[in-house]
Every structure is written in C-alpha cells, then in structure tokens.
Amino acid sequence: MVLKSKSFKAILIFFIIVTVICIGLAVDYLTLPPMTKDFLNKIGTIQEDDLKNNLKFYRDKIQQEVKGTGHRDALKHSYFSLGYIESLNEDYNQSNDYYYRALSIDSLHCDTLCGMVYRELSFNAIHQGQIEKGFEYYNLALQAFKDDEAEVMSLNYRFSQALDYTKDYRAQIIKILESNKTKKQEPFQEIQNLRLLAKIYLFSAQYSKSINYLLDAFEVSVWNDYKNLQRAITIELGNAYFLNKNYEEAVETLYPCLLRWGDVDLNIYFEQLAKSLRMVYGYDHAIEFLNQHSESVKNLMTDHEIWLQFWVELLQAELSVFENKPEIARIYLNRAQAIYEKNATSLHAMLNYWIEKIDLDILVLKGEKSDQILEQYIDLYKKIASSDIYFISKISLLDEIINQSLKLNHYSLAYDAMKSRAQIVDNELLDDDLIDLNEIYLKTKEERQNRNVSKRIVLFFMISITTMGIGSIVYLISNHKKRILDLVTEVEAQKDFDSLTHTLTKSALYNRLEKYFGQELTFTVVQYDDLKRYNEVYGYLNGDHIIRILSNQIKNTFTQEYISRHSGHFFIIVSTDSKENCVLKVKKLLQMIYDLNIINTLVLEHRRMTVSAGLSSGIIHSKQDIDHYIKVASHHLEVSRQRGCNTFTV
Incomplete structure (x- = not known):
C-alpha cells in the first residue's frame, strides 16, 4: 500500500512538472509582442506577400517592440523577425547582425527558433557567395530541428531556394526537393516546393517534367482556393508550354489569363502568347491580337501602357521578320524605336537589344551580309549573354542569334551563342x-x-x-x-524530339503532316490509366520510366506511323493506314502493356498499369483540321476512361 502511494505521488509530480513546462511555453508564446507574433505567423504561408509589401511598416513596429520589452524570449523572436525583414530587403549584413543577436540570448539552449536562425543564416551566406558556410549552417539547422519533420521540410525548401540563386547546384536541389515531395506538407509549402522543382527542371531544359510539376501545383492551389497563386502558376505553366513548343497549350493556358486578370503580370508572358498565337492561328491572327491591345491603351500614358505600346510594335516587327516581310517589319520597328526614344527614362535600357536585333534581322532578310553586320551581331550577342534579361527572353534572343549566324555562315558566333544557351539551361x-x-x-x-x-x-x-x-x-x-x-x-x-522518349514534339508533328494535306489520316491518342495517382504514390522517376516503356511499345507496334508525346502523358499516333488496321494495332498495344504487368496496387481490378485509347479519322486540309481530329480522338479517349480501364473507343 505504501509502494502504491509512493508510485502515485511520483506520477503526480511528473504530471505537475510537465504541466508547468507546457504552461511556461504557452506563456512564452503569449508574451510575444503582437507585431512580432503577427509577422512570424505569416512567414512561410500564403500571407508572406503581405510581409514583402509592408517591410518598412513591420520594421518600424517591431523595432519599437524591441525597445519596449525586457522578456528574453520575446526579444529573441523580435530579433529573428528583424533579421528576416532585412533579408527580404537583401541587406544580408544587417540581417546577420540581428540573427547573431537572437542567438546570443540563451546561447546554451538551442531550440526551434535557434534552428530557424541557422536556416536563415544559411540562406544569407549562400546569397553572399559563402557556399561552404551556407552548408555548415544548414547542417546546424538540421541538428536543431532533429525529428521535427515540418521544420526540416521548411529548411530543405529554403536552402534549395538559396542554392537556386547560385545556378550551380541543381542536381542537389532536385534531390532535396524530391525528398520533401514524398512527405506530407502544408498546402502552401507543397505548392512552393513543386514550383521550385518545376523552375529547376525548366532551367535544365527538361520542360515536360516542369510542366508536370506545375500541373500538380495548380491542382493543389485549386483545392485550397489560392487564387493569387493560381494566376502565377498558370503563367509559369504557359511559359513552360511555350519553351516546349506546345504552342496550342500555351495559347489555351495564357489567353484566359489575359481575359480573367487583364494586364496584371502581362509583361511576363505577352511575348510568349503573341508568338504562340502566330504558330497556332497564323501571322494575321497574331497581328490582329496585337492591334487590339494597341488600341486599348493608345490614349493612356502610365509606364505600363507605354511599355505595352512599345512591345506591341516590336512584336509586330519580329513576327513580320519571321514571315519574310522586311518592309512591313521596318514600319513596325520604326514605330517601336520612336516610342523607345520618346520614353527612354521609363523603359528599361535592355529593351534596346530587341530593336538592334530586329534591325539586323531585317538587313539580313534583304540579303545584306557584310562584315559590319557580323560585327554588330557579335557585339549584340556579348551584351545579351552578360545581361540579366528574363530567362525565357534571353533563350529566345540567343536562339534567334544562332539562326542568323548560321544563315551568315558565321559558325564561331553560332558556337558562342549555343554555348551561352547551354550554360543558361544547364542541359547535359x-x-x-x-x-x-x-x-x-x-x-x-x-x-x-x-x-x-x-x-x-x-x-x-x-x-x-x-x-x-x-x-x-x-x-x-x-x-x-x-x-x-x-x-x-x-x-x-x-x-x-522529346528528350525523354525521343518521339516528336507536337509542333514537329504538325510540320511533318503538312505534306499530307488533302489525304485521309487516322489519329490515335493513347494514355496510361490514372498516371497522375501512380506518380503521386510511386514517384515521378518511376513515372518517367513507365512512360519510356509505353513509348517503346508504341514504336514497336506502330512502326510506320508518326508518334508524338503531348502534355507529358499523352501520345498522339498519326497513320496513313485505315482506321480498321489501326484498331488492330491498338488492341495489340493494350494487350502488350497489360502483359508487361507493371505493378500498380492503386487499381483494384487489374493491380497493374493499363492504357486506354481513342481514335478518329478524316481528310486534313490545314493545321486546324489536325487540331480537330486530335480533339475528337482525345474525347474518345475520355469516353474509354469513363467506361473503365484497358479499353478504346472509335
């Protein structure tokens, strides 16, 4: 009885101690000054943009809180917040000073806040070019967080974000972020993780992977009603489609942005949308689109409207060059140059690079090939290569300089431009x-x-x-x-050719089909059943592996047909053979994939990966007809999937 009484007392004392500690921690948090607390609650959330837009307000308020508090824990959190503010303001020395002050308070005890400080010191060190020190702070943060999975994921993202600034550690970033992807994350953190992965793959010229991750990020943003993020992701997705030469998808993605959000962020995708419209609907349609925009802002004189007027004229000049219309291009270019010279103070100096390039392009188009033109191209190339122009525009400019260099038989310039392009995209x-x-x-x-x-x-x-x-x-x-x-x-x-499967890109497919105008073709669209869920469970590396398997089986079955990978997970097969013969090949393909028994435990009926297909056929006279029959086949594919797995619809 005495032993039981002693045991009861020991348990009671233990619970009292735990309760006191918990109350102490809660009191510590509750004693945080209100502005510091508000700031910390927004870090790493959808509300972080609010912080970036109000840095001075938060800095002034939190500095006042520092002066008015004597509580050590409150002081640590306030110093950390001030350090984060200065980091957002890119004053890394001042930021480090605040972080060191936070560490100096109760320096013998390293808690979660201590890990957060090391995380941010790592971020700052990398931005200051101190890579080794950045890795040291990263490892200290890992030790501080120990088994706190949520904080470790936050650390991995922040560290990857910093490494991306250096452009030299993309393989490590992918490895870190892929490890995050396998764990349960908060929706906002998951979206940011996927967007950063997509950016890394985009900069590595692996556009299909980038598109897949952006589609996943968009889906999470829709589930959680993050409307501002939806706009940003949609624009990133449209630009990725453009770089992958999926011009139809680029138009379908970017044009609704213009209709829904107007001119918000238009400068990020206006060029890509106009050039995609030309590729899908032709030169006249693209020019009409640009003219409509010119009319809408003609009488407005804000910096944004001036920029838009300039770009409308410049893009019309560039599209006219693409169409071999040098005289018309010259008219548009003169207008763009007049706007630039009149508003040089409000327009970025690097916009003049486009004027110089198109001016040279027009001369080449007219047949001029003097040494002076070559020297001007070389000078322009050097300026573009060393500039900090937006990534997609820089790639586009270098591509066009490469093309012009080859026309002029100036291979050393083409080599230099190709080398610069390769360094930008870091593509093996x-x-x-x-x-x-x-x-x-x-x-x-x-x-x-x-x-x-x-x-x-x-x-x-x-x-x-x-x-x-x-x-x-x-x-x-x-x-x-x-x-x-x-x-x-x-x-x-x-x-x-698509880098993963070595099948045609969609634009290359369309170009090859032009010689069949006036003939009847059979279109087949094939897709794995429920590939998205497979990727989520088994990972995108396994997803890429089975896509290659499907690609090879299609090539083995459709030996004389054109095969194209579309939007990452569809395959388009175009045949001059009859629909009846294509149906026989589709049946054979479905059975071959089924017999491979690619394990997929998500499918209760078959317990393996299966494919479904849709077919259509008709006489084509234009690219619009090709679009039509592909859409019909895609609709039949969707009907097949609604009927169940491992089937096809004609």
Whole structure:
C-alpha cells in the first residue's frame, strides 16, 4: 500500500512538472509582442506577400517592440523577425547582425527558433557567395530541428531556394526537393516546393517534367482556393508550354489569363502568347491580337501602357521578320524605336537589344551580309549573354542569334551563342552537342585566321596549291563545309524530339503532316490509366520510366506511323493506314502493356498499369483540321476512361 502511494505521488509530480513546462511555453508564446507574433505567423504561408509589401511598416513596429520589452524570449523572436525583414530587403549584413543577436540570448539552449536562425543564416551566406558556410549552417539547422519533420521540410525548401540563386547546384536541389515531395506538407509549402522543382527542371531544359510539376501545383492551389497563386502558376505553366513548343497549350493556358486578370503580370508572358498565337492561328491572327491591345491603351500614358505600346510594335516587327516581310517589319520597328526614344527614362535600357536585333534581322532578310553586320551581331550577342534579361527572353534572343549566324555562315558566333544557351539551361544533352561545336569553332577560327594573312602569303599559297591540284583542295574544303553544315543540321533536328522518349514534339508533328494535306489520316491518342495517382504514390522517376516503356511499345507496334508525346502523358499516333488496321494495332498495344504487368496496387481490378485509347479519322486540309481530329480522338479517349480501364473507343 505504501509502494502504491509512493508510485502515485511520483506520477503526480511528473504530471505537475510537465504541466508547468507546457504552461511556461504557452506563456512564452503569449508574451510575444503582437507585431512580432503577427509577422512570424505569416512567414512561410500564403500571407508572406503581405510581409514583402509592408517591410518598412513591420520594421518600424517591431523595432519599437524591441525597445519596449525586457522578456528574453520575446526579444529573441523580435530579433529573428528583424533579421528576416532585412533579408527580404537583401541587406544580408544587417540581417546577420540581428540573427547573431537572437542567438546570443540563451546561447546554451538551442531550440526551434535557434534552428530557424541557422536556416536563415544559411540562406544569407549562400546569397553572399559563402557556399561552404551556407552548408555548415544548414547542417546546424538540421541538428536543431532533429525529428521535427515540418521544420526540416521548411529548411530543405529554403536552402534549395538559396542554392537556386547560385545556378550551380541543381542536381542537389532536385534531390532535396524530391525528398520533401514524398512527405506530407502544408498546402502552401507543397505548392512552393513543386514550383521550385518545376523552375529547376525548366532551367535544365527538361520542360515536360516542369510542366508536370506545375500541373500538380495548380491542382493543389485549386483545392485550397489560392487564387493569387493560381494566376502565377498558370503563367509559369504557359511559359513552360511555350519553351516546349506546345504552342496550342500555351495559347489555351495564357489567353484566359489575359481575359480573367487583364494586364496584371502581362509583361511576363505577352511575348510568349503573341508568338504562340502566330504558330497556332497564323501571322494575321497574331497581328490582329496585337492591334487590339494597341488600341486599348493608345490614349493612356502610365509606364505600363507605354511599355505595352512599345512591345506591341516590336512584336509586330519580329513576327513580320519571321514571315519574310522586311518592309512591313521596318514600319513596325520604326514605330517601336520612336516610342523607345520618346520614353527612354521609363523603359528599361535592355529593351534596346530587341530593336538592334530586329534591325539586323531585317538587313539580313534583304540579303545584306557584310562584315559590319557580323560585327554588330557579335557585339549584340556579348551584351545579351552578360545581361540579366528574363530567362525565357534571353533563350529566345540567343536562339534567334544562332539562326542568323548560321544563315551568315558565321559558325564561331553560332558556337558562342549555343554555348551561352547551354550554360543558361544547364542541359547535359547540349553538352554533348558542344563537343562537335567546339570542333566547328576551332576550325572556323583557323579559317578566319587564314583569311587575315598578308596578301603576299596568300599569293604564295595559291601558287603552291595550283601545283598540288586545285581540284583536290576544293573537294576537301567543300567536304569540310558539308560536314559542318551536317553537324549544325543535326543539332537543329534534335529540337524536334522529346528528350525523354525521343518521339516528336507536337509542333514537329504538325510540320511533318503538312505534306499530307488533302489525304485521309487516322489519329490515335493513347494514355496510361490514372498516371497522375501512380506518380503521386510511386514517384515521378518511376513515372518517367513507365512512360519510356509505353513509348517503346508504341514504336514497336506502330512502326510506320508518326508518334508524338503531348502534355507529358499523352501520345498522339498519326497513320496513313485505315482506321480498321489501326484498331488492330491498338488492341495489340493494350494487350502488350497489360502483359508487361507493371505493378500498380492503386487499381483494384487489374493491380497493374493499363492504357486506354481513342481514335478518329478524316481528310486534313490545314493545321486546324489536325487540331480537330486530335480533339475528337482525345474525347474518345475520355469516353474509354469513363467506361473503365484497358479499353478504346472509335
């Protein structure tokens, strides 16, 4: 009885101690000054934009709270908040000073706030170029958070966000963020995690992966009614479609942004939308779209409207160049230049790069190929490569300089521009291309040096080669030039193929089908059943693996057809064969995938991955007809999926 009484007392004392600690922690939190508490509650949430828009307000209020409090825990949290404010303001030295002050209070005890301080010190160090120190602080933060999974995920995201600033650690970022993706996250954190992953893949020229992650992020934003994030994600998705040359999807994604949100963030996607409209509906439609926008802002004179007027004229000039209309392009360019010169103080100086480029493009289009034009292209390339122009615009400008350089037979400039482009996107596939391009560069450099030798040596050289046989030398030079052109053609051809499956991109498919106008074709759209859920459970790496499997099986079944990957998870198959024969091949494909028994425990009926398909056929006369029959086949695919897995509809 005495033992029981002692045990009861011990348990009672234990519960009293735990209760006192919990009350103490609660009191600590409740004693936080109101503005500090409000600021901390918004960090890492959908409300963080509110902080960025009101930095001075929060700084002044929290500094007043620091002066008026003697509570140590409140002081730590206030110093941390001030450090975060200065970091948002990109004053990293002042930010570090506040973080060190927070650490100096009760420095022997490292709690969650201590881990948060190390997390932010890591962020600051990387932005200051102190990479090793950033990794040290990251490891200290990991130790402080220990088993707090939510804080570890927040640390991983923040650390990845900082590493992205350096552009040198994309493989590590992907690894860190992929580990976050496998864990349960708060909706806002999950969206930001997916968006950062999408950005990294976009900068690595893996556009299909970027699109998949953005689609997932958009879905989470819809579930949680994050309307502001929906706009941002939609624009990012449209730009990714544009870079992947999915021009129809780019239009379908970006045009509703314009209708729903007007000119908000228009500067981020206006160029991509106009160029996509040209690719989908033609030059006249794109020009009409730009003219409508010009009329809507013609009498307004705010900086935004001036910028828009300038871009309307500039894009009309650029689209006219693409259509081989140099005279019309010159008219639009003169208008753009007049707007720029009149409003130079309100327009960014780098916008002049586009004026210079289009001016040179028009001259080349008219047949001019002087050394002076080449020198101007080289000078312009150097300015673009070293600038901080928006990523997508920079890629677009470099691509066009590459194309013009090849037209002018200036391979060393093409090499330099391709190398700069590869460094921007950090794409391993491009690195392989550069091995051949390096040879191009070295040999053209040698040729350029040979052209600069003195006339006397040239004369001696010509006499010498006459005795050797001019025919042989001409043959060698011609053969060498052909090899260079073949290499360049090979590099250009790679743009037509999806990097994961080596099937055609959708735009390349459309171009190849133009020669069949007036003929009847059969269109088949194939997709895995419930691939999205498979990716969520088994991961996107496994998802990519089974997409490659499906691609290979399609190639083995449809050996004479055109095959294109569309929107990451659809395959479009176009055949000159009859619909009846294509149905037989579709049946064979469905059975082949079924027999492979790719495990998928999410499907209760089959316990494996299956595919469904939709077919349509008809005579095509234009790209609009191709669109129509693909949409009909896609509708039949949706009917198949509603009927169940592993089936097709004609």
